[in-house]
Amino acid sequence: MRYRQLFSYASRLRTLGNEIILAGLRRHGVVGIVPSHGDILHILLHDGSCTMSELARRIGRTRSTVTALVRKLEQAGYVQQLTDTSDGRGRRVLLTPQGRALQPVFAQISADLAALVSRRLTDDEAAQLERLLAKCLQSPDADEAPQPSPAAAHTTSPTQRRVSMSNYRTAHIDLQASRTELHDLLQLTGCEVSCNTLPKGASIPFVHAHKHNEELYIILDGAGTLFVDGQEMPISKGDCIRIDPAGMRCLCASPEQALHYLCIQTKAGSLEGYTMTDGLMPADAAKPSWL
């Protein structure tokens, strides 16, 4: 079989990762959690809460599998389920205080998992491997048939069409979802952009800083409070905030309104040219039908 080793290596890497997770959990005396719960807890520790259907989409499991995993976590006392107030239909999963207490354990396990990779690969190699594996898991049609955009609809020449397709990638996201990360969806190479919704009254359940990335928060709708380095400030639609890597940050939505925001992570100090100093306008470039 062609590429047999690829499947074997990917599976052995996953086994190694699971062993690290189990060893970490044992070391901290955490019971009732297996690696398949890890993805769910990871999302909840980062986002505070998530709907069942969103959890299923983000961890790539069926809804019934996620329901079973969440039920197990609920029995062990780590999560609770509430009726989702934003649409009144779905179930929203939240961490209990016992679940939130797992934050340092997960941070340690994440560091152990990262060390498995960083002891063997450079940052660039690891990023490339991640991109390639993500590409293997993408729908094979993603490249040939991206979501039609208004621009693509106007494109008529087959040559022009093929050239432009290799130079872009599209995704369509639910702007109301609790969190959507664009890095993998679009295979971004210079930034990570997440689109987030905190339900009214909800908070990110931890304070965090970054190693290298500055973050730009753009508040799209709603209101809430931003905490940075001991200071709390009100935020609302239209506010844009840059936070340096070292800033210890946390966000919460106001009790009255959900908070919708974009978070753009870029390596601090990495930007060279931009707009006029990076833009090119070759005179012989193909033009859209409306120019």
Ligand code: ZN
């Ligand atoms: Zn962050």
